[in-house]
Amino acid sequence: xxxxxxxxxxxxxxxxxxxxxxxxxxxxxxxxxxxxxxxxxxxxxxxxxxxxxxxxxxxxxxxxxxxxxxxxxxxxxxxxxxxxxxxxxxxxxxxxxxxxxxxxxxxxxxxxxxxxxxxxxxxxxxxxxxxxxxxxxxxxxxxxxxxxxxxxxxxxxxxxxxxxxxxxxxxxxxxxxxxxxxxxxxxxxxxxxxxxxxxxxxxxxxxxxxxxxxxxxxxxxxxxxxxxxxxxxxxxxxxxxxxxxxxxxxxxxxxxxxxxxxxxxxxxxxxxxxxxxxxxxxxxxxxxxxxxxxxxxxxxxxxxxxxxxxxxxxxxxxxxxxxxxxxxxxxxxxxxxxxxxxxxxxxxxxxxxxxxx
Amino acid sequence: xxxxxxxxxxxxxxxxxxxxxxxxxxxxxxxxxxxxxxxxxxxxxxxxxxxxxxxxxxxxxxxxxxxxxxxxxxxxxxxxxxxxxxxxxxxxxxxxxxxxxxxxxxxxxxxxxxxxxxxxxxxxxxxxxxxxxxxxxxxxxxxxxxxxxxxxxxxxxxxxxxxxxxxxxxxxxxxxxxxxxxxxxxxxxxxxxxxxxxxxxxxxxxxxxxxxxxxxxxxxxxxxxxxxxxxxxxxxxxxxxxxxxxxxxxxxxxxxxxxxxxxxxxxxxxxxxxxxxxxxx
Numbered sequence: 001x002x003x004x005x006x007x008x009x010x011x012x013x014x015x016x017x018x019x020x021x022x023x024x025x026x027x028x029x030x031x032x033x034x035x036x037x038x039x040x041x042x043x044x045x046x047x048x049x050x051x052x053x054x055x056x057x058x059x060x061x062x063x064x065x066x067x068x069x070x071x072x073x074x075x076x077x078x079x080x081x082x083x084x085x086x087x088x089x090x091x092x093x094x095x096x097x098x099x100x101x102x103x104x105x106x107x108x109x110x111x112x113x114x115x116x117x118x119x120x121x122x123x124x125x126x127x128x129x130x131x132x133x134x135x136x137x138x139x140x141x142x143x144x145x146x147x148x149x150x151x152x153x154x155x156x157x158x159x160x161x162x163x164x165x166x167x168x169x170x171x172x173x174x175x176x177x178x179x180x181x182x183x184x185x186x187x188x189x190x191x192x193x194x195x196x197x198x199x200x201x202x203x204x205x206x207x208x209x210x211x212x213x214x215x216x217x218x219x220x221x222x223x224x225x226x227x228x229x230x231x232x233x234x235x236x237x238x239x240x241x242x243x244x245x246x247x248x249x250x251x252x253x254x255x256x257x258x259x260x261x262x263x264x265x266x267x268x269x270x271x272x273x274x275x276x277x278x279x280x281x282x283x284x285x286x287x288x289x290x291x292x293x294x295x296x297x298x299x300x301x302x303x304x305x306x307x308x309x310x311x312x313x314x315x316x317x318x319x320x321x322x323x324x325x326x327x328x329x330x331x332x333x334x335x336x337x338x339x340x341x342x343x344x345x346x347x348x349x350x351x352x353x354x355x356x357x
Numbered sequence: 358x359x360x361x362x363x364x365x366x367x368x369x370x371x372x373x374x375x376x377x378x379x380x381x382x383x384x385x386x387x388x389x390x391x392x393x394x395x396x397x398x399x400x401x402x403x404x405x406x407x408x409x410x411x412x413x414x415x416x417x418x419x420x421x422x423x424x425x426x427x428x429x430x431x432x433x434x435x436x437x438x439x440x441x442x443x444x445x446x447x448x449x450x451x452x453x454x455x456x457x458x459x460x461x462x463x464x465x466x467x468x469x470x471x472x473x474x475x476x477x478x479x480x481x482x483x484x485x486x487x488x489x490x491x492x493x494x495x496x497x498x499x500x501x502x503x504x505x506x507x508x509x510x511x512x513x514x515x516x517x518x519x520x521x522x523x524x525x526x527x528x529x530x531x532x533x534x535x536x537x538x539x540x541x542x543x544x545x546x547x548x549x550x551x552x553x554x555x556x557x558x559x560x561x562x563x564x565x566x567x568x569x570x571x572x573x574x575x576x577x578x579x580x581x582x583x584x585x586x587x588x589x590x591x592x593x594x595x596x597x598x599x600x601x602x603x604x605x606x607x608x609x610x611x612x613x614x615x616x617x618x619x620x621x622x623x624x625x626x627x628x629x630x631x632x633x634x635x636x637x638x
Contacts, residue, residue, distance in 0.1 A: 053532050074538045086533035090551050100537035103547075147537070 002064030002077075002154040002187055003029045004050060009059035011045055019045045020211045023059070030185040032178075034202030036192055038234070042211040043191045047157050050189060051080050064154055074103075079148035080157040083164065085140045087132040087147075093119070094128040097146045104151075118150040121180075138169045145177070149184065156181075158190040162197065174201060195235050199223070207231050229353040232280045232346055238310055238321045240280045240346070249273040252342060255316035257295040262343040268356060269347060277356065280346035283310065286322035287339040288330070294337030299330050313338065388613075395419070395606035418607035422594075428608065430583060431590035436615075438500060438586055439568040442507040446515055446564030447557060449508070454519025455545060459528070469520070472513035480510060484577055491578060498580045506574050511567040515560040522556030523549065558623045569616060587612050 009023035020042045027033040035043040048054040050061060052073035061068050068076050079100075087096050097118055101111045119125045122142045132140055141161060148156055158177070162170045178201050181188055192198055198205045199219045207214040207222065207230075215227035226232035232240045245252040245259070247269045252259040259279070269277065287294075288311060297320065301312040304327050311322040311330060315338065322338065330336065347356040389409050396414040406412075422428040456462075457469060475483075487506050488497070496502030526549055534544035550557070572588040579589060591608045594601060 051532075051536055053535070072540070073532075073535045074540065078536060080533065080536045082529045082533060084527060084529050086527065086529035088530060088534075088548055099534070103534075103538035103543070147533075151537075 003027055003031070003062075004033075004155060004187060004189060005060075005062040005065075006046070006050070007060040007062070009046070009049065009061070010057045011042075011049060011054065012057060018057075018211055020049075020056075023211075023213060025206060025213060025216065027187055027189055030187055032181050032188045032190065032201060032203045034190045034192060034198040034205045035208060036195055036198040036202075036205055036234075037208035037214075039193060040210075041208040043193075043208050044159055045211075046208075047080075047159050047189060047191050050155075051078055051157050052076050077154040078157055079151055079153040079155075080159065081141075081144045081148050081161045083160040085132070085144045085164075087140055087143055089132050092129050092131055093124060093135070093143050093146075096132070096143055097124075097128075097150050100147065100151045114150050115146075118146045121149065122146050122176075137165050138173060141165065141173055142176075145180070149180065149186075152184075152186075154187065156186050156188040156190075158188065160192055161190075162192070163194070170197075177201065196237055199235065205235075207234060209234075225355070226280075226346060227355055229278055229280065229348040232348070232355075236282060238283045238323060240282055241286065241320045241340075242278050242280045242348070243318055243320075244350070245277055245279045247272045247275060247277055252277075252279055254279070254295070255318065257316060259295070259340055259342050259345075262341075265342045265345075265347075272347075272349075272356065276350040278348040278350060278353065279340075279342075280348060281340045281344070283321045283323040285341055285344050286313075286320060287341075288313075288322055288324060288328070289337045289339070290334075292337055294339045297336055297338045299332055299334040299336060301332060302328065302330055391606045391609050394602055395610050397603050418601075418603035419611070421601075421604050422608050422611070426590075426594070426604065427582070427585075428590065428611070431585050431587045432611075434500065434584060435569060435587040438503055438507065439565050441500075441504050442511065442568040443561050443564040445504065445508050446511050446567075447561050449512060450515030450519045450560050450564075451550065451553070451557060454516045455523055455549065457516065457520045458523035459531075469517070472516055475513050480571075481573060483510070484574065487574065488577055497578060498584065499578075500584060503575060503578050503586070504568075506578060507568040507571065508564075510574070511564045514563060518560055518563075519553065519556050522553050526552050562619060562623055565619060566616060570612070 004025075004027040006023050006025040009020050009025075010018055011020040012018040023042075023046065025033075025046075035046055037043050045054065049056050050063070052068065052071060056069065063076055063078070088099065091099065094115055097115045098111050101114060106114075115128075116125070119128055122145055124139070124142055124146055127135065127139060127143075132143065135143065141164075144161065161177070162173050165173060174197060177190075190201060199222075202219055204216060204218055205222055206216045209230055215222060215231045217225070217227075222231060222235045226235060226240075229242055233242055243254050245254045247253075250266070251261050252265075288297075295315055297313040297315040299311060300314055300319070303310040303312065308323055308325050309327050311324060311328065313320045313322060313336070320338070348354060349356055393409045393411055395418050396416070397411045398413045398415050398417070457465065487509070491497050491502045491506065494502075496505065530548050530552070531541070531544040534548045535541060539547060568586075570588060571586075572592065575586050575589050576592075579585060582593070585593065587608070591605065591612065594605045594608060
């Protein structure tokens with residue numbers, strides 16, 4: 001078992017802008033770490049440099065306390081599951097799973113035992129003689145997992161392994177991968193752009209943007225205490241409502257509307273009197289009333305999700321999302337009043353967009 | 358569908374089929390005629406009969422070319438040249454095509470363009486420089502000289518074919534193999550090359566045919582009769598005053614057989630799609 005340490009990792013392609021800039025990250029032994037971020041943030045590049053498929057310009061990569069900068073992929077004792085599965089199409093499922101063991105010249109009997117054990121774990125026993133072309137997407141993904149687990153490597157690397165599966169299968173495979181990790185406890189680095197996947201699977205999550213680490217924390221830590229506006233908006237579905245506001249010292253002025261403050265807010269924003277800030281409110285904290293006190297808003301769209309509904313609103317030209325239980329009796333064009341509890345809001349600096357604490 | 362539309366479809370189908378039958382006949386008839394002539398007895402060589410199996414059909418011409426002419430020697434020379442060209446051509450094209458497909462290096466674009474440009478000149482234009490080059494290294498009137506000339510002419514097409522095919526194979530397959538424990542060369546050997554069977558077959562077939570049926574270059578490079586390849590040997594059957602057309606045709610038929618056999622054997626490899634199912638989509 002082993003941890004992964006990345007120190008001041010820098011990487012660029014050709015003479016272009018760096019894809020990774022001074023990345024520092026530690027994945028603990030046996031931990032399930034998720035790298036999440038929008039397209040082009042560098043998450044897959046991190047995975048590729050850890051695997052050794054890409055070289056780095058600067059910095060250090062340590063696996064199990066050993067610097068592996070110049071170690072080829074085959075000697076890093078890692079296994080990788082690719083987005084495209086990357087199964088060898090001319091080999092059977094058995095041969096695919098056995099490939100890594102055969103290359104490493106393990107005895108035939110040992111290979112057979114390990115392959116059958118992995119196939120059993122992943123319910124692939126009945127498909128060992130099939131070729132990848134004869135399998136469904138979910139089965140192919142399981143073969144890719146089988147190929148990874150059969151070698152019992154020090155580190156698992158997953159590169160968006162579920163992004164080609166349909167929604168139902170994705171949920172199922174999500175649970176299977178989590179269960180597999182619980183059982184094997186192999187240090188895992190998992191890349192995804194799907195924040196739901198990150199929140200449900202990761203023991204810790206690293207949020208990336210433009211090649212820079214934004215925050216590393218446990219899922220609820222990211223949700224409750226986002227380090228900056230980007231993390232606040234990226235983590236959570238539907239995303240956090242972020243509105244530009246002015247702190248008068250006693251209340252928040254959002255356009256023509258005013259949000260009353262709380263004693264905590266007054267203390268928190270003591271250094272920002274008269275300045276612009278960003279106020280972030282989670283959709284589930286936005287309360288909607290048909291009349292009475294509150295900020296005036298108009299219903300743009302009601303999106304029923306089953307047990308709850310997303311209400312899209314406009315308030316003074318700005319869009320907001322509220323999440324309410326059940327299906328409310330609201331219709332498009334309805335004028336409503338909304339309340340956003342300042343005590344549970346997040347505040348971000350207007351210039352740096354960092355959380356105000 | 359309306360009756361008018363149905364009628365139009367039938368007319369269209371009939372016209373297409375008539376055209377196909379005519380073209381097929383135009384292609385097949387000369388071949389059948391050659392076979393027919395090869396079966397004619399010696400006294401009917403100039404017959405104007407259009408019958409495909411002539412009166413008094415005989416296999417004597419085949420006996421004659423194998424046992425009265427040095428046909429077996431020419432066959433041996435041709436096989437030696439063609440198989441060597443095929444082996445060298447496939448070995449060079451499969452490796453250099455891989456380099457061009459997977460790596461970027463100085464001269465990458467110029468190299469590919471150079472290969473393409475070399476294909477734009479007719480072989481006869483390259484004869485003189487080839488002759489000069491080969492004579493400088495003492496390879497005129499030698500089988501290795503002929504092999505070098507054929508490999509040089511076949512290689513550009515083969516490299517382009519292999520490069521194009523490699524590019525259709527997802528690079529993740531090689532990456533997966535490297536993570537699984539192979540070197541890059543191992544990934545090429547164990548994953549990429551087996552998946553490239555259709556392109557390798559096309560390359561092999563093209564290299565073989567380039568050498569097997571070529572006449573002009575061989576005529577210039579080879580002078581000794583004992584080094585003649587089949588096309589040169591066949592041509593030598595045409596005399597100044599008299600040509601034994603039955604022998605000539607029998608030789609032509611025998612020359613065709615290996616190529617046809619190769620096509621039949623390699624047919625199933627020529628269908629691509631081996632990579633289906635390995636990756637998403």
